[in-house]
Amino acid sequence: MLQHSFAHIPGIGEQIERQLWQSGCLTWSQFLESPTEFSCGQLDKARLIDLLHEHQEALASRNHQYFSRLLGLREAWRAFPDFRESCVYLDIETDGGRGGDSITTIGLFDGTEFTALVKGQNLENFRDEISRYSMIVTFFGSGFDVPMLQKRFRSVVFDHIHLDLCPTLRRLGLRGGLKSIEKQLGLSRGEDTDGLSGYDAIRLWNRFKVLGDASALETLIAYNREDVVNLEVLAEHAYFGLRRAIFDSGAAASV
Numbered sequence: 001m002l003q004h005s006f007a008h009i010p011g012i013g014e015q016i017e018r019q020l021w022q023s024g025c026l027t028w029s030q031f032l033e034s035p036t037e038f039s040c041g042q043l044d045k046a047r048l049i050d051l052l053h054e055h056q057e058a059l060a061s062r063n064h065q066y067f068s069r070l071l072g073l074r075e076a077w078r079a080f081p082d083f084r085e086s087c088v089y090l091d092i093e094t095d096g097g098r099g100g101d102s103i104t105t106i107g108l109f110d111g112t113e114f115t116a117l118v119k120g121q122n123l124e125n126f127r128d129e130i131s132r133y134s135m136i137v138t139f140f141g142s143g144f145d146v147p148m149l150q151k152r153f154r155s156v157v158f159d160h161i162h163l164d165l166c167p168t169l170r171r172l173g174l175r176g177g178l179k180s181i182e183k184q185l186g187l188s189r190g191e192d193t194d195g196l197s198g199y200d201a202i203r204l205w206n207r208f209k210v211l212g213d214a215s216a217l218e219t220l221i222a223y224n225r226e227d228v229v230n231l232e233v234l235a236e237h238a239y240f241g242l243r244r245a246i247f248d249s250g251a252a253a254s255v
Contacts, residue, residue, distance in 0.1 A: 004251075005017070009043070010043075011040075012041065028056060032049060065159045084135070087111065090108055095202055100153070107227060114229065135161040138162070139227075169237070171245075172237075172245070181234065185237060190222065192219055193219065201223060
């Protein structure tokens, strides 16, 4: 989808993007091959040619910072297939506080393996772990997870492409919290974690820290694991839903 995209380019927008698709310009390469055949609104055509060459070079070199700046939160979904091999699904749990030291666990899932980082054990490994990825997927991470992580790990630069599924799924009519949306899409959880909430995550952490209840930590990690594993399913739903609604319908007129 990324190479079909023009709306994120300053001076283009969704209306001109749709007009390009309808006129038969479905990709960056098609525009560059025949720039005189297509209109780009008020944007200088020479400027758009230069930008599209930049886009191609940035994609070839996997320069995620370049696309992070251009796409922002709203259009990050467009980069999902191209950067999926370097994507991490992320979710944190806290003890209820608002400071960086309140983070108790960080769950990371790369589509294959789940990593649990736990306060007092291996939480400091987050710096090295997050540096391996070009894209992060969260649910309301722009409003909670990332700001909390920035407080805790001040030296970490969060320049990743960030697909926040909360506002992204809202564009498809899916509203509510993560657990509510999971149920709307028919996703289920394990017996030990079904029905648990953020409040329960705080309670489980306190049982572990105060009472030394190792089983409470195991349940907390299992809860965190299901959060991030389910994010992959939601990301796929968001991507294909928006692609159908925006690109497939827009490009159909060119056929």
